[in-house]
Amino acid sequence: MKTTEKPFEEKQSTELAIGSFIVSTILFVLYIATNANPNILIVAFPFVASAIVLNAIMLFHLIDKFIELTEQRKDIAVKILILLSNIPVTMLYYSIVMKL
Numbered sequence: 001m002k003t004t005e006k007p008f009e010e011k012q013s014t015e016l017a018i019g020s021f022i023v024s025t026i027l028f029v030l031y032i033a034t035n036a037n038p039n040i041l042i043v044a045f046p047f048v049a050s051a052i053v054l055n056a057i058m059l060f061h062l063i064d065k066f067i068e069l070t071e072q073r074k075d076i077a078v079k080i081l082i083l084l085s086n087i088p089v090t091m092l093y094y095s096i097v098m099k100l
Helices: 012-033 038-068 070-084 086-099
Strands: none
Touching: 012 038, 012 070, 012 086, 038 070, 038 086, 070 086
16 A cells, blocks of 8 residues: 655744844844945844854754654745755855945
């Protein structure tokens, strides 16, 4: 009998990745638009710190599910890659801000 594979239904990791990307992009654009106003950095620092912690927790959760649910590894791997895609964007924003 053929078994049907259920897709990995967790949406929180993608929402977290997209939300982190949108908020960090808004803060970056505000910083550039205000001619490097340091007040934006005061707001951005707590967000960046909490985003790092939350994304790390989600990454560990997804890695746990990747190990646990062997039949859904492809879906979980895609979610891990979506979550990790924020790292190069954040590094780009950071390098631009440091050069201003």
